[in-house]
Amino acid sequence: MHCTVPSVEGAAAHAALEGAEPEIGFAISEDTERIGKLALIGAGMRSHPGVSATFFKALSDAGININMISTSEIRISVVTHADLLDDAVRAIHKAFDLDSEDEATVYSGTGR
Numbered sequence: 001m002h003c004t005v006p007s008v009e010g011a012a013a014h015a016a017l018e019g020a021e022p023e024i025g026f027a028i029s030e031d032t033e034r035i036g037k038l039a040l041i042g043a044g045m046r047s048h049p050g051v052s053a054t055f056f057k058a059l060s061d062a063g064i065n066i067n068m069i070s071t072s073e074i075r076i077s078v079v080t081h082a083d084l085l086d087d088a089v090r091a092i093h094k095a096f097d098l099d100s101e102d103e104a105t106v107y108s109g110t111g112r
Contacts, residue, residue: 004068004079007033035067036085039077040092046073058095064088 005013010033017026045051055076059066064087068079080088093099 034082036082058091062091
């Protein structure tokens with residue numbers, strides 16, 4: 001099992017895991033503050049096949065090691081070393097053609 005918690009709660013979470021170890025069992029418990037999380041989110045992921053493949057190939061091609069993956073119908077999140085996060089973001093932007101110098105227009109609202 002992998003999990004992430006805010007760094008201010010790390011010591012308490014680690015202590016709780018150590019206390020529960022006899023009941024739940026695990027081989028390794030590790031703390032690190034040097035992680036970065038990258039997420040790709042959008043409802044269009046359900047209707048556009050290949051998004052996950054493009055996402056993971058871009059990270060692989062950039063040499064980004066993934067430590068943890070979490071997915072849902074509209075979200076892919078990965079955890080990697082914090083020092084690799086900027087390179088990971090650049091690789092994903094390039095893979096999805098988000099690295100152009102064209103200005104983006106973002107619309108928001110309640111949808112009502």
